[in-house]
Amino acid sequence: MAAPDRDETLRATLVRGLSRRRTSLGVTVGPSAIWIVLLLVAPLAFMTAVSFASIDSVTFDIVWEPTVNNYYNLVAGGTSEYSLGPLVYKATAFEKAVLLSYAIATVATVLCLVFAFPLAYVLARLDDRMFKIVIYLVLLPFFTMYLVRAYSWRLMFGQSGVLNQVLGAVGVGPVGAFEFGILAIIVGLTHAYFPYMLITLYASLDGLDFSLIEAARDLGASRVDIVKDHIIPLTLPGIVGGCLFVFVPSVGAFITPQILGQGKVQMIGILIEQRAIGEATNAATASAASMAVVVSIVVAMFLVFRYVNLDELGGV
Amino acid sequence: MATERGGSTEPAEQTSQEYTDRLFSHQRIESLLGNGLYAFAALMLVFLWLPLLIIVFLSFAQSPNLLPFEGFTLGNYQGITGEPGLRSSVVASFSIATLSAIIATVLGVLSSFALTRYQFPLREVYRTFGIIPMIVPGVILGVGLRFYFLTVGIDPSFFATVLTHSLYGLPFVLLIVSARLYTFDESLEEAARDLGADPLTTFRDITFPVIAPAIGAGFLFAWVRSFEDYIRALFVSGVTTDPLTQWMFGKITKASAENLNVLNVVSTLIVLAIAIALAVAMNYGNVTGYVAGTGDEEE
Numbered sequence: 001m002a003a004p005d006r007d008e009t010l011r012a013t014l015v016r017g018l019s020r021r022r023t024s025l026g027v028t029v030g031p032s033a034i035w036i037v038l039l040l041v042a043p044l045a046f047m048t049a050v051s052f053a054s055i056d057s058v059t060f061d062i063v064w065e066p067t068v069n070n071y072y073n074l075v076a077g078g079t080s081e082y083s084l085g086p087l088v089y090k091a092t093a094f095e096k097a098v099l100l101s102y103a104i105a106t107v108a109t110v111l112c113l114v115f116a117f118p119l120a121y122v123l124a125r126l127d128d129r130m131f132k133i134v135i136y137l138v139l140l141p142f143f144t145m146y147l148v149r150a151y152s153w154r155l156m157f158g159q160s161g162v163l164n165q166v167l168g169a170v171g172v173g174p175v176g177a178f179e180f181g182i183l184a185i186i187v188g189l190t191h192a193y194f195p196y197m198l199i200t201l202y203a204s205l206d207g208l209d210f211s212l213i214e215a216a217r218d219l220g221a222s223r224v225d226i227v228k229d230h231i232i233p234l235t236l237p238g239i240v241g242g243c244l245f246v247f248v249p250s251v252g253a254f255i256t257p258q259i260l261g262q263g264k265v266q267m268i269g270i271l272i273e274q275r276a277i278g279e280a281t282n283a284a285t286a287s288a289a290s291m292a293v294v295v296s297i298v299v300a301m302f303l304v305f306r307y308v309n310l311d312e313l314g315g316v
Numbered sequence: 317m318a319t320e321r322g323g324s325t326e327p328a329e330q331t332s333q334e335y336t337d338r339l340f341s342h343q344r345i346e347s348l349l350g351n352g353l354y355a356f357a358a359l360m361l362v363f364l365w366l367p368l369l370i371i372v373f374l375s376f377a378q379s380p381n382l383l384p385f386e387g388f389t390l391g392n393y394q395g396i397t398g399e400p401g402l403r404s405s406v407v408a409s410f411s412i413a414t415l416s417a418i419i420a421t422v423l424g425v426l427s428s429f430a431l432t433r434y435q436f437p438l439r440e441v442y443r444t445f446g447i448i449p450m451i452v453p454g455v456i457l458g459v460g461l462r463f464y465f466l467t468v469g470i471d472p473s474f475f476a477t478v479l480t481h482s483l484y485g486l487p488f489v490l491l492i493v494s495a496r497l498y499t500f501d502e503s504l505e506e507a508a509r510d511l512g513a514d515p516l517t518t519f520r521d522i523t524f525p526v527i528a529p530a531i532g533a534g535f536l537f538a539w540v541r542s543f544e545d546y547i548r549a550l551f552v553s554g555v556t557t558d559p560l561t562q563w564m565f566g567k568i569t570k571a572s573a574e575n576l577n578v579l580n581v582v583s584t585l586i587v588l589a590i591a592i593a594l595a596v597a598m599n600y601g602n603v604t605g606y607v608a609g610t611g612d613e614e615e
Contacts, residue, residue, distance in 0.1 A: 155380075290456040
């Protein structure tokens with residue numbers, strides 16, 4: 001009868017241990033803290049260090065001599081000329097990728113907001129039965145593999161994509177805009193992150209007191225006034241949070257520009273990938289580019305979190 | 317629901333003809349706006365669904381072109397059984413997702429308790445860093461972990477991918493479970509303790525049953541995120557491990573008619589599997605609440 005006895009003592013020890021605050025704190029905080037330090041803080045610190053080092057061009061080893069060359073090269077390295085309509089400007093590949101990523105992400109975010117808001121509003125006003133059906137139709141794409149959704153637009157766009165096939169069938173020749181490129185990427189990103197925006201907006205519209213709106217209407221406010229004066233201010237945390245959930249992953253997107261840009265559009269995610277494992281491998285450059293993007297996102301988030309609390313954003 | 321009907325402010329007496337005219341035209345505009353809202357919402361559902369429906373449709377088509385349409389076939393479905401590498405990459409993705417979601421769930425549940433029950437130094441920092449893995453762009457997390465792993469001697473591998481995804485899954489568990497714990501009535505636990513239950517028994521009989529749905533939801537989120545991840549795994553999985561996403565990506569970049577047929581079938585099966593899983597989950601628990609964080613009152 002030794003085994004049960006040992007079980008009992010083990011249990012007693014456990015119980016005694018867990019009753020002590022210090023032990024229970026260690027047990028609950030400890031494991032994740034170790035994980036976060038070893039797998040998040042250390043890699044980011046290492047990447048920061050590498051971004052200030054340089055790479056031996058022969059052995060590919062890291063040379064630990066502090067330098068800011070990697071950052072300097074990002075903004076002042078080999079520039080080439082790009083034209084945007086009549087404008088011609090000089091920029092490095094990094095500068096161009098950052099500008100392009102931020103521009104594309106901004107457009108995708110605005111589109112998501114404009115497209116998702118009416119649907120989220122309708123969703124918050126539907127009765128239970130219809131709500132279940134519509135939310136199912138929204139959540140299914142949300143849970144569907146990101147890659148499948150990017151691939152679905154790969155079928156739609158392109159010289160011989162579904163869009164051009166349909167246009168061809170009605171006699172309008174292949175339209176250049178429906179080839180792979182920036183438009184395809186914007187549509188792909190909007191589609192990819194639309195559910196994030198929708199669900200965040202819905203969460204904040206759902207908490208809205210609609211009797212306020214009815215009161216405003218009874219007092220003669222127009223629909224536009226109500227949206228402007230009541231709905232938008234009351235759902236601002238949701239709007240800001242939703243924009244964040246679309247904007248940040250759009251800036252760093254890789255799959256969508258890779259599949260829907262077909263190599264023609266170099267967003268920052270692709271640039272980093274190429275420096276990390278692709279054609280132009282250089283760990284120091286990749287690290288510096290990554291850190292620059294991280295810093296820009298942290299600054300953006302810092303500004304945003306002055307207005308919204310992370311807890312209000314839910315489990316998305 | 318006065319807003320939707322627009323004109324619930326019917327006057328008790330309609331003495332002035334002018335007033336009635338104004339009211340009716342106002343009503344018409346209101347109803348147009350209201351219908352427009354619903355039409356726009358419906359259009360957005362079409363936007364979400366159209367590309368997916370086209371994949372499903374094309375998976376039954378003889379050629380991966382919509383036009384000219386060449387007739388239906390089930391041949392594509394028979395074709396994928398002999399696809400080299402598909403089975404092993406599905407197995408790899410399942411194993412990685414399951415292992416990493418288990419780790420993420422254990423870590424996430426423990427730290428949720430820490431965050432909701434205890435005060436300790438750097439608590440806010442701890443919480444922020446617990447959420448960061450979800451926010452850092454995948455390319456950057458992947459690149460950072462790749463350089464780091466190579467330096468500390470972990471080669472890109474199955475193991476490295478599990479570690480990466482366990483970190484990536486942590487925030488999803490943490491957010492969902494801690495939200496549940498915040499609303500948990502701790503007097504239930506105190507009552508159990510007063511009646512003589514030790515902490516382990518209290519946890520098993522009181523706390524766990526209450527937070528179990530949240531733990532399950534957190535696990536599922538972490539699992540799905542791992543399963544669908546391409547970019548993080550790209551940097552840390554190495555050549556020996558080939559998750560499903562990488563297998564598919566290879567087919568997408570080499571887009572021959574055969575590859576497209578295979579991809580359409582695999583994508584359709586994925587959509588189908590998720591449709592079934594989601595229907596079951598929504599029938600069983602408050603999925604919307606976990607996704608949107610809209611309270612637990614519907615449970």
